Amino acid sequence: MSIKKLLYVNRKAPYGTVYALESLEVVLIGAAFEQDVTLLFMDDGVFQLAKGQNTTAIDNKNFSPTYMALGDYEVNKIYVDQQSLDERGLSLDDLQHLVWEDEDEDYAEKDSIIIVDRAQIADLMEENDVVLSF
């Protein structure tokens, strides 16, 4: 099986619709196939990564801790759109600190999130083989 470069584009807020959770599950399942996976969060999708989510009062599963496991699944290219953060009054500090461990460097922790602008997003969409939209 040849390795394909997959880009998952996440543009929906969590909880209001099921897209965010579905995307996360597909990413985790897809990670078993050793593809080259990249995630992009833009528009309301940036809310998926917000810190401090507490769903006890709305009777939904809080799946935000699962994003912290993405590093274990070797999903460590996580792009976030700067403009979407700005429009929503958010900064990188408002997002969960996603990291991965580099086995080649004695499990050194490295940041997974990379902030990008719209021109870089255009490049991302061009350079990946498959774009999956959620």
Place this chain on the structure above:
Amino acid sequence: MLHIINKSPFEKNSLMSCFACAKEGSAILLIEDGVYGVIANSSIAADIKAAMAKNSIYALSADVNARGIADKVMDGITLIDYNGFVDLTCDHEKLQSWL
């Protein structure tokens, strides 16, 4: 009149349409993804502030907490629980849900 918004103001124009049509004195309640409208310093914060001058704006705290934005709520928005939600609907004769 009580207006209820359950869509993100960054994705749908429900909240802006509501602002345009709400009479002075009407209450506006944000629930579900509608609560994203409470965030201070967002690109629509000025519109929310302008609306506050003529309408009282409420947000359901359960939905605010679920989304991790409790520490970003702008001044002037009243957070309510489910009982407060019931009270609001009882206090108003008419209800418009902006789907």
Place this chain on the structure above:
Amino acid sequence: MALNINGKELETDEEGYLLNLNEWTRDAAVELAKSESVEMTESHWEVIDFLREYYDEYQIAPAVRVLTKAIGKKLGKEKGNSKYLYELFPYGPAKQACKIAGLPKPTGCI
């Protein structure tokens, strides 16, 4: 379906996974293991405890590949391989161990 543990009925799905992971106890684990013909040893408990902790932190049961790597890091390289884990849980470490740990079937379990 249900599992009777010390006089308490714990509901399971048709494959025998606990429906409510908060009802899990170590006694329940022993019973679940019996239904899988697994006899619990210290080595088994290490993996079960690890899975419970992983779920608690990330809200998912890890895929086999992830489990193997993480076990290797936590418990030593000699345990971080599928041969070791399959010896403990012959029908698949993720699937069988998750059942005993009272967790849902792992996402992406194939």
